[in-house]
Amino acid sequence: MATIRDVAKQAGVSVATVSRVINKLERVNPDTKQKVLDAIEKLNYKPNDVARSLYQRKSKMIALIVPDITNPYFPELARAVEDVANRSDYTFVLCNSDDSEQKERQYMQVLRQKQVDGFIVVTSTLAYEHIKDLNVPVVALDRIIDRKVPAVTVNNNDGAKTAVQHLLDIGCKRIAHISGPDDVDNAMQRKQGYLDVVSHYEWFEPGMVQNGDYHMDQSEQAMMKLLKAYPDIDGVFAGNDLMAVGALKALKKSGKKVPDEISVVGFDGISLGELTTPSITTVKQPIYKIGEQAARMLIDKINDPTTEQENVEYDVTFMERESTKRKEG
Amino acid sequence: MATIRDVAKQAGVSVATVSRVINKLERVNPDTKQKVLDAIEKLNYKPNDVARSLYQRKSKMIALIVPDITNPYFPELARAVEDVANRSDYTFVLCNSDDSEQKERQYMQVLRQKQVDGFIVVTSTLAYEHIKDLNVPVVALDRIIDRKVPAVTVNNNDGAKTAVQHLLDIGCKRIAHISGPDDVDNAMQRKQGYLDVVSHYEWFEPGMVQNGDYHMDQSEQAMMKLLKAYPDIDGVFAGNDLMAVGALKALKKSGKKVPDEISVVGFDGISLGELTTPSITTVKQPIYKIGEQAARMLIDKINDPTTEQENVEYDVTFMERESTKRKEG
C-alpha cells in the first residue's frame, strides 16, 4: 500500500501538501494540486484510516447492539441504521448481545478501544453508570435506559390499548394476554395497556396474563396454559408478533379456529406477520423510521457533542389482518 | 482515557515495560509486573487498539458482506460468523450489498482503509480482479467467485434432485420450477438439478420453469403465471424457501389446496418455513455450520497467509413437512 510519503515523493511536494489536497480544506495551487492528484491516481493511493483515527481520536464507526439479529424485528432496524450511517460516511458495526449485560459491556469496551464514535443500544439490562464512562454518545432504542440517555421508542401503552379495544369491539368476551419479559420496559407498558382496558371487567382474572418472554416457543406454551385454564377465551393480545405466531401454533395444535373461535392480535408489524396463515392483526411500529431517527440523533451528537437531545416517541398504527374477525350475530 | 505513558509514569517504569506486561510476551520481573498491573488497575487503562493497528497493520476485524440482512437466510449466517469471530477475538462487521457490485466494492475499499483483516462475501457480481488487489484473505460463501477464492457452499444439484424426486415419488405428474436469478451459480445448479430429473418426461415443457429471482413477491407472480399456463401442475419446486412462501401465497389466492391439490418444496431450511401454514417441505442447508466454517477458514488464513485452502461443500438434508403429501389411490 502506498503511503502519503510515496505520493509526496512522486508528486515532488511535501506530505503536508498531499494531506491538504486529500482533505480539501486549505487552498492549494491548482498546478500542485493536479500533480498530487496524478500521483494519487498513479500509485492508487488510499489514505490509511487507522492513522487518521489515531490522530483525530475518532474512527467514523458507529455500532448497533441488539439482543439477537435472528429476531426479525432487528434486521429491518439494522438496515435503517446502516443506511443512515453510510450516507454520513460512517461504517456500521452490528453486535448481538443475547440480552446479556456481560456481552453488552464487553462489546462496548472492545469497540471503544477501537475508537468507535457512538452506540445505539437495545437493552434492558445495561445501567447508566456503565455507559457514562465510555465517554461517547449513546442512543437507546426500543427500550429506555435512563433519563440521561436519549431514547427512540413507540407509544406502547396506546398501541396495547388499541389492540385490546379492537378485540372488545369485534365482540370478544374474554381476552387473555401473553406478555414479554418483566424486565423490559416496553413489555411492561404493553401489559399495562392491556390491564388498563380489561381489569375492570368482571371476567378478568390475573391468571389471564401469561409470560411468553418475547419468544415464540415460550409463547406457544403460554397459550397452551391459557387454553387449559380458561377454555372459553375468545381473544388474545400477544406482546409481540413473534409471540402471536407462537400462540397461533398452539391454537392450531389445539384445534381452535382462528379467527372464528378466537382472535389474535400481535405487536410490532414485522413482515413475518403477513406470512402466517392466518396473517396476524397487529400494532405496527415504524421500524425503519425508528432506526433512522436513532442513527441521525447519534450522528448529530457525535458531530456536535453539545447538542441536547430529547426522547422521541413514535405513534403506532393498528393493522387489521386475518387473525381477528367480528363475531357473528 | 489513560495512555500507556500515564501507566508507565504511575508505575515508575518505562512504556516499554508496560507494553511487555500487557502483551505478556517477554519476561518481566514479577515485582515490576505487579506495579504495572496496579497502575493499570488504578487508572483503568485500556490499550488503544487504533494505535496498535497502526503499528501492526492489522485491526482484528473481519467483515461479512451479504446481499440483504432482511432475507432470513443471512441473520443465521451472520450469527455464526460473529460467534466464531468473537471466540478468536475478532470484531465482526456486517454489510448489506443489495447485490450491487458497486456497493460491494465500496464497502471492501472503505473497510480495507480501516485495516479490516479479511472478508467473507456472498456475491454473484464481484470478480476476482477486484478482490485480489485488496491484498487480504477473502472467503466466498454460498456462491462461488473464482477458483482462486476458497468457497463454502452446499451441494445444490443433489439437493434439487432430491426435492424433485420426492415430488415424483409422492405421485406428482407435472412438476414446475420457480428459479433463482440467472447470474447466481447456486440458482443455476438448482435449476439444473430440476432439469436433470424432469427433462426426459414427456409432460415437461421449458415454460414450466419461471424465474422468481429469489424474492417472495416475484415468486408469487411466477406461480400465478405457471397456474395460468399449466393449470394441471401438481408439484412445484421453488429455488429457495422465500420463493416457496411466495408460491404458497399465490396458491392460496387461487384457491388451490396445498398439499392436497398441489405439493410445494423449497430450499434452504430457514426457520420461516416452519411458520407458514402449511409448513414447507424443504432441502435444509446447515446454515450455521457454513458460516462457522467460512469464518474459521478466513481466520486461519489471516493467522497464516501461507495456508492453502480447499473449497468446502456441505451436504443438504431433505426435510419433509406439510406442504407435500402422497397422492391418494
Add this chain to the structure above:
DNA sequence: GTGAAAGCGCTAACAA
C-alpha cells in the same frame, strides 16, 4: 530485566 528511541501513516501548528 529494563529503558531510550525510532517509527507505523497521518494531521496540524508553525515557519518560511
Add this chain to the structure above:
DNA sequence: TTGTTAGCGCTTTCAC
C-alpha cells in the same frame, strides 16, 4: 502557497 516537524499511542529493536 508550501514545507518542516511534532505528535496521536503503541510496539519493538537495540543498548545497557
